[in-house]
Amino acid sequence: xxxxxxxxxxxxxxxxxxxxxxxxxxxxxxxxxxxxxxxxxxxxxxxxxxxxxxxxxxxxxxxxxxxxxxxxxxxxxxxxxxxxxxxxxxxxxxxxxxxxxxxxxxxxxxxxxxxxxxxxxxxxxxxxxxxxxxxxxxxxxxxxxxxxxxxxxxxxxxxxxxxxxxxxxxxxxxxxxxxxxxxxxxxxxxxxxxxxxxxxxxxxxxxxxxxxxxxxxxxxxxxxxxxxxxxxxxxxxxxxxxxxxxxxxxxxxxxxxxxxxxxxxxxxxxxxxxxxxxxxxxxxxxxxxxxxxxxxxxxxxxxxxxxxxxxxxxxxxxxxxxxxxxxxxxxxxx
Numbered sequence: 387x388x389x390x391x392x393x394x395x396x397x398x399x400x401x402x403x404x405x406x407x408x409x410x411x412x413x414x415x416x417x418x419x420x421x422x423x424x425x426x427x428x429x430x431x432x433x434x435x436x437x438x439x440x441x442x443x444x445x446x447x448x449x450x451x452x453x454x455x456x457x458x459x460x461x462x463x464x465x466x467x468x469x470x471x472x473x474x475x476x477x478x479x480x481x482x483x484x485x486x487x488x489x490x491x492x493x494x495x496x497x498x499x500x501x502x503x504x505x506x507x508x509x510x511x512x513x514x515x516x517x518x519x520x521x522x523x524x525x526x527x528x529x530x531x532x533x534x535x536x537x538x539x540x541x542x543x544x545x546x547x548x549x550x551x552x553x554x555x556x557x558x559x560x561x562x563x564x565x566x567x568x569x570x571x572x573x574x575x576x577x578x579x580x581x582x583x584x585x586x587x588x589x590x591x592x593x594x595x596x597x598x599x600x601x602x603x604x605x606x607x608x609x610x611x612x613x614x615x616x617x618x619x620x621x622x623x624x625x626x627x628x629x630x631x632x633x634x635x636x637x638x639x640x641x642x643x644x645x646x647x648x649x650x651x652x653x654x655x656x657x658x659x660x661x662x663x664x665x666x667x668x669x670x671x672x673x674x675x676x677x678x679x680x681x682x683x684x685x686x687x688x689x690x691x692x693x694x695x696x697x698x699x700x701x702x703x704x705x706x707x708x709x710x711x712x713x714x715x716x717x718x719x720x
Contacts, residue, residue, distance in 0.1 A: 389488075389490075390490065390492065390516060391403065391467065391485045391486065391487040391488075391490050391491070391492045391516070392408070392485055392492045392494065392516070392518070394684075394707050394708075394709075395407075396412070397410045397411065397412040397413075397414055398410030398411055398412065398414065398417075398709075399494055399518065399709075401464075401465075401467050401485055401487070403465055403466040403467040403487040403488075404464035404465040404466065404467030404469065404485070404487075405464075405465055406418055406435075406464055406465075406467075406469075408420065408483050408485075408494045408496075409426040409427075409494070409496060409711065410428070410431065411425075411428060411709070411710035411711075412430075413430035413431055413432075414431055414432070415431070415432040415433065416431070416432060416433045416435075417431040417432075417433070417434050417435070418434075418435045418436070418469070418483055419434055419435065419436040419440070419444065420436075420474065420476075420480060420481050420482070420483060420494070420495075420496025420497070421436075421440055421474070421476055421477055421479060421480035421481065421496055421497065422436075422440055422443040422444045422447055422477070422479070422561055423477070423497070423561060423562075424447070425710070425711050425712060426496060426497070426711065427444050427447065427448060429448050429449075429451070431451070432452065433452045433453075433454065434448075434451055434452065434453040434454070435453075435454045435455070435456060436453065436455060436456075436471075436479070436481070437455065437456060437457065437458060437471050437479045437480075437481050438455040438456065438457050438479075439458075439478055439479030439507070439594065440478070440479030440480065440481070441453060441455045441479070442590045442593070442594060443478075443479065443561060443587060443590055443591070446586065446587070446590055456470075456471055457471075458471055458472055458473055458481070458507060458510075459471075459472065466487060466488075467485050467486065467487050468485070468486040468487075469483065469484065469485055469486075470483075470484045471483055471484075472484060472493075472510045472512055473506070473507035473508060473509055473510045474495060474496055474497065474498040474499075474506075474509060475498055475499050475500060475501070475502065475503070475506050475507065475508050475509030476496065476497040476498050476499055476506065476562065476664050476665070477506055477561055477562030477664055478505055478506050478507075478562070478565075478591055478594070478596065479506075479507075480496060480497065480498070480506060480562075481496065482494065482495045482496060482498065482510070482512060483496070484512055484514065490515050490516070491513070491514040491515050491516075492514055492515060492516035492517070492518070493512050493514040493516070493517050493518065493678065493680075494518045495517065495518060495519050495520065495674075496520070497520050497522070497664070497665055497711075498520070498665070498666055498674065499663065499664055499665055499666045499670060500666050500670035500673060500674055501530065501532075501533065501670065503533060503566050503569075503664075504566075504569060505565060505566055505569060505591075505596055506562070509674065511674060511677035511678065512677075512678060513677075513678060513679050514678050514679070514680050515680060515681050515682065516680055516681065516682045516683075516684065517675060517678045517680035517682070517683050517684070518683075518684045518686060518707070519671065519674070519675060519683060519684070519685055519686065520665065520666075520671075520685075520686055520687055520688055520711070520712075521671065521685050521686070521687065521688035521689050521690050521692075521693035521694075522643070522663075522665040522666075522687060522688035522689075522712065522720050523643050523646075523663065523665055523666065523667050523668060523671070523688065523689070523720070524668065524671055524685070524688050524689035524690070524692060524693030524696075525668060525689050525692060525693075526668050527646060527647070527668075528643060528646055528663075528667045528668050529667050529668055529669060530643070530661065530662065530663060530667045530670075531661065533566070533570065533662060534570070536570070536641075536660055536661065536662045537567075537570030537571070539660060540556065540567065540570060540571065540639070540641070540660055541570075541571065541572045541575065543637070543639060543658050543660075544571070544572075544575050544576070544617050545575060546637075547637035548575070548576070548615055550637065551635060552634075552635045552636055552637040553610055553616065553617075553618060553633040553634060553635065553636050553637070554617045554618070554636070554637045554638075554639060555617075555618040555620060555624075555625060555630060555633065555636050555637070555638050555639070556617060556618070556619055556620070556638075556639045556640070556641060556660075557620060557621065557622040557624070557625045557638070557639065557640040557641065557656070558584075558619060558620075558621070558622075558640075558641045558642075559621065559622070559664075559720075560581075560583045560584045560587050560621050561587050562664045563641060563642075563662075563664055564580070564584045564587070564588065564619050564621075565587075565588055565591055565596065565598055566662075566664070567619065567641055567662075568588070568598050568599055568601065568619065569597075569598060569599070571599060571617065573599045573600065575615060575617070576613075576614065576615025576616050576617060577600075577601075577602055577613050577615070577616045577617075578599060578600070578601045578602070578616070578617055578619060579601070579602050579603075579604050579608070579613060579616045579617070579618045579619070580601045580602065580603055580604065580618075580619050580620075581604060581618070581619065581620035581621060581624050581629070582603065582604065583620075583621045583624075584601075584619050584620065584621065585601060585603040588601060601619070602616075604618070604629075604632075608632065609632055610632055610633035610634045611634075618630075618633060622640065625638050625640070625656070626638070637657045637658070638656045638657050638658070639656060639657060639658040639659070639660060640656045640658070640659050640660070641659075641660045641662050642659070642660075642661075642662070642663065642720055643661060643662070643663030643665060643667070643720050644720060645659030645660060645661045646661050663720055664720065665720050671693070672700075675697065675702070680702075681703060682702075682703045682704075682705075683697055683702050683703065683704040683705075684704075684705060684706075684707045685697070685704060685705070685706050685707065686706075686707050686708075686709045686711055687709055687711040687712035688712065690706040691706055694706050
């Protein structure tokens with residue numbers, strides 16, 4: 387790997403030819419960022435580069451940083467490396483980063499999903515020699531239903547909860563998942579209330595042109611009785627908190643790929659679990675990797691050993707690379 391465009395260091399994925407890092411987890415002079423989730427976009431770097439779509443959320447989360455932007459597909463020369471950002475389909479603005487040095491092309495995919503969610507720019511397969519892939523859901527048990535089917539189930543639960551005299555409260559990560567769920571909800575049932583961690587990010591994405599239903603921010607003075615028939619969208623940490631008690635008797639739901647596993651459903655102690663993820667499932671991971679034509683595959687965060695072994699059994703030169711990805715605000719939010 388010494389002559390490869392990218393190498394793996396204790397600070398992150400490094401490009402010697404361009405003297406930059408991709409999603410570094412320790413402070414560096416120059417960081418290329420795939421998306422705004424906290425395990426990939428961290429504070430403390432000297433300079434940042436991300437897509438123009440991801441930039442507003444990253445600025446909101448990281449504050450005063452030196453940030454440059456690039457549109458999808460534009461090639462930029464950084465030192466001796468040619469760099470371009472391409473859609474990852476994970477959340478709005480998320481990118482795979484293509485790095486070419488001396489005719490060798492490697493792609494750092496960050497987090498990605500292959501299903502078009504209607505909000506994020508759809509995943510774009512990239513041909514390359516080396517592909518760095520996540521494996522958050524790198525087990526055959528993880529296979530997603532179409533999101534429209536999941537949306538119908540959530541709306542049915544909303545109606546059932548109201549019929550039982552309960553307020554439905556749905557836990558979802560504030561960037562990406564919450565907005566994806568909003569787009570699936572039926573506002574004809576009732577109003578959609580949002581936690582203070584969800585609404586600012588939602589407004590930033592609205593300001594960028596994403597079409598989302600109207601929502602109402604829950605304020606200190608908000609009471610459940612003020613908004614009959616409402617569904618509440620909140621980060622997972624808010625479920626079961628003092629903040630949630632204002633809504634009276636609740637029916638709690640959680641939207642995550644982890645809901646595929648019965649043990650995690652029991653441990654979360656939610657009334658309902660909905661299997662929907664912003665990460666690729668088993669089939670999505672394998673399809674994406676096959677489309678790259680990569681000679682080498684580097685497996686990061688998730689079921690790394692199992693997934694890398696499965697790739698080797700299919701003839702790939704696959705190895706596990708330890709990283710500090712996956713340690714987001716709430717890993718269950720995947």
